[in-house]
Amino acid sequence: MSLSRIKDLPEEMMVRIFQMLPGQDLKTMMLVCRAWKVMGEDPTLWTWLKVTVNSREDFLKLKMKRFQLIQEINVGWKFNSKHGSQWKEQDWAELFKVMLPLKKLKGIDGLEFRCINLSFVNPEMLVTVFQRCEELDLGNELSLEQSEH
Numbered sequence: 001m002s003l004s005r006i007k008d009l010p011e012e013m014m015v016r017i018f019q020m021l022p023g024q025d026l027k028t029m030m031l032v033c034r035a036w037k038v039m040g041e042d043p044t045l046w047t048w049l050k051v052t053v054n055s056r057e058d059f060l061k062l063k064m065k066r067f068q069l070i071q072e073i074n075v076g077w078k079f080n081s082k083h084g085s086q087w088k089e090q091d092w093a094e095l096f097k098v099m100l101p102l103k104k105l106k107g108i109d110g111l112e113f114r115c116i117n118l119s120f121v122n123p124e125m126l127v128t129v130f131q132r133c134e135e136l137d138l139g140n141e142l143s144l145e146q147s148e149h
Contacts, residue, residue, distance in 0.1 A: 043069040062098045075110035096125045
């Protein structure tokens with residue numbers, strides 16, 4: 001059997017080749033054709049990516065198939081001393097809800113616990129997400145109910 005064209009390679013082989021690509025090339029690869037875009041959705045290709053979440057609209061990123069094995073998230077919220085956080089209570093609760101299925105999540109950057117109130121986030125959800133993190137400094141920012149879990 002002679003394989004003379006790249007499209008004749010098995011999908012498993014293509015994914016292994018794609019795993020060797022630098023990040024920018026991997027993103028570009030997904031634009032080549034429909035078949036490569038489908039293969040590019042493989043979550044094992046994107047474990048290196050740190051997804052930035054700036055607003056509730058970005059939560060959809062975390063639900064994408066390709067990002068289900070990411071290990072780091074950057075929460076890019078803004079705090080203004082005059083107006084407080086631009087994120088609402090329900091935004092923080094929803095963020096933890098969408099992080100819950102991310103089983104490989106090890107790090108969450110950008111959370112400044114002295115500036116945000118997580119007391120309205122389900123305690124079990126907080127514990128589940130935070131237990132996956134390799135390093136986390138919460139200080140005294142949890143409610144009594146959350147700290148008991």
